[in-house]
Amino acid sequence: MNESATPSSVNDVGICTLFEGDYHLGLAAFVNSLAHAGYRGTVWAGYRGALPPWVDQLERVQGQEADEFRVEGLIKLAFLKLDTAIHLTNYKPEFMLRLLADKARECKYLWYFDPDIFVLANWTYFEKWQRCGVALCQEIVDNIFPADAPLRQEWMRLATGAGFIAPRQVNHYYNAGMVGVPVEHKGFLEEWERLIRLAESLGYNMNVMARGSRDMPFNMRDQDALNVAVMYTKAPLSTLGPQGMGFIYGASTVVYHAVGPKPWRGSILLRALKGLPPSGATKCFFAQVGGPIRVYSPVRLRAKRLACSLAAFIGRFYRRY
Numbered sequence: 201m202n203e204s205a206t207p208s209s210v211n212d213v214g215i216c217t218l219f220e221g222d223y224h225l226g227l228a229a230f231v232n233s234l235a236h237a238g239y240r241g242t243v244w245a246g247y248r249g250a251l252p253p254w255v256d257q258l259e260r261v262q263g264q265e266a267d268e269f270r271v272e273g274l275i276k277l278a279f280l281k282l283d284t285a286i287h288l289t290n291y292k293p294e295f296m297l298r299l300l301a302d303k304a305r306e307c308k309y310l311w312y313f314d315p316d317i318f319v320l321a322n323w324t325y326f327e328k329w330q331r332c333g334v335a336l337c338q339e340i341v342d343n344i345f346p347a348d349a350p351l352r353q354e355w356m357r358l359a360t361g362a363g364f365i366a367p368r369q370v371n372h373y374y375n376a377g378m379v380g381v382p383v384e385h386k387g388f389l390e391e392w393e394r395l396i397r398l399a400e401s402l403g404y405n406m407n408v409m410a411r412g413s414r415d416m417p418f419n420m421r422d423q424d425a426l427n428v429a430v431m432y433t434k435a436p437l438s439t440l441g442p443q444g445m446g447f448i449y450g451a452s453t454v455v456y457h458a459v460g461p462k463p464w465r466g467s468i469l470l471r472a473l474k475g476l477p478p479s480g481a482t483k484c485f486f487a488q489v490g491g492p493i494r495v496y497s498p499v500r501l502r503a504k505r506l507a508c509s510l511a512a513f514i515g516r517f518y519r520r521y
Contacts, residue, residue, distance in 0.1 A: 477515020
């Protein structure tokens with residue numbers, strides 16, 4: 201993929217992500233996909249726990265306070281150890297704002313990607329997209345979410361009590377896994393963070409990603425707060441449908457988001473035999489994970505790619521849906 205990618209000519213763009221545990225495997229594939237897409241710049245990776253075991257492959261940037269490494273001399277991967285108890289998905293806007301106040305203060309654009317997202321389009325696409333406003337993709341679940349939906353009415357009641365005024369009409373629900381923000385519109389991040397704090401003040405546990413039923417105003421803590429922020433922000437938006445993240449087929453797929461079973465967990469073949477063939481995101485993971493950062497030995501990677509191909513073949517004849 202991305203054989204025709206051209207190097208990024210923009211040096212005022214930053215990318216960030218958050219990870220812990222075995223998500224370091226997704227992070228490796230994500231960074232590889234950025235390199236293949238032509239991104240040349242810094243990726244800030246906030247983390248809890250230990251550094252990934254594969255950092256020993258990389259060249260360490262000398263004379264830096266943080267753990268910073270070069271990926272083939274093209275991307276600077278900077279690890280930032282975090283001291284927070286909340287679920288990292290609920291930390292996104294705060295993390296981005298802290299970066300913009302410090303390490304990313306020279307950036308004009310800052311992107312956040314979940315570490316289970318893999319870039320498909322050339323980075324030049326994102327360079328053009330970011331100039332249009334806050335970049336978002338629709339969810340596949342509840343992506344049609346009318347402006348007069350009961351849950352939106354509840355969001356408006358709560359937001360009004362917290363000082364938000366004049367909501368715009370929004371008829372879609374957006375995924376919080378990828379957000380691109382021009383710094384001139386960082387107020388969107390401040391609104392998103394305020395709404396996460398509002399959820400916390402209402403008794404929602406920020407140490408979990410989601411809990412409870414859909415009739416709860418902030419069942420999906422960060423993502424519901426993001427969607428309320430979309431209603432109230434004055435920042436311009438530029439959005440894609442669910443095909444943007446590969447949730448459905450479409451020509452405008454720019455990233456694959458590995459929702460559901462993670463590609464690096466469990467047996468792909470067993471899932472296929474249960475009627476769950478590998479998704480586009482899973483196939484993309486195994487296409488990207490071979491380098492420049494390598495997380496599997498050559499023999500193991502070949503075995504996993506073969507299993508993925510066999511599982512996809514099974515899926516042509518047998519699937520649950």
